[in-house]
Amino acid sequence: MVRLARGVVWDRRGPGIRLVVAAALPWLATAVAALPPLRSSRSAASAGFIYLFAVVGASLVAGLRGGLVASLLSALGLNFFFVPREVRSSVPGERIC
Numbered sequence: 010m011v012r013l014a015r016g017v018v019w020d021r022r023g024p025g026i027r028l029v030v031a032a033a034l035p036w037l038a039t040a041v042a043a044l045p046p047l048r049s050s051r052s053a054a055s056a057g058f059i060y061l062f063a064v065v066g067a068s069l070v071a072g073l074r075g076g077l078v079a080s081l082l083s084a085l086g087l088n089f090f091f092v093p094r095e096v097r098s099s100v101p102g103e104r105i106c
Contacts, residue, residue, distance in 0.1 A: 031075030
């Protein structure tokens with residue numbers, strides 16, 4: 010890190026490591042939200058708040074691009090792991106005998 014002025018610090022690390030951290034935080038949030046004490050009837054809502062903290066943390070660490078990456082991964086993770094599936098195999102207007 011290079012100190013530019015009083016209170017201003019410029020980090021020489023490239024954006025690659027920041028984006029990796031931003032991508033890792035939603036995966037960590039998935040692991041935390043999947044713990045048995047947090048699984049309940051409202052697991053999608055509690056997981057949503059955990060994902061929210063992951064996106065805010067990614068935005069603080071990696072800026073706008075990291076926040077966008079984390080929000081996309083969080084939305085996919087929340088939808089895939091915590092939203093119940095509703096499967097219907099009926100055709101409207103057809104009777105099954």
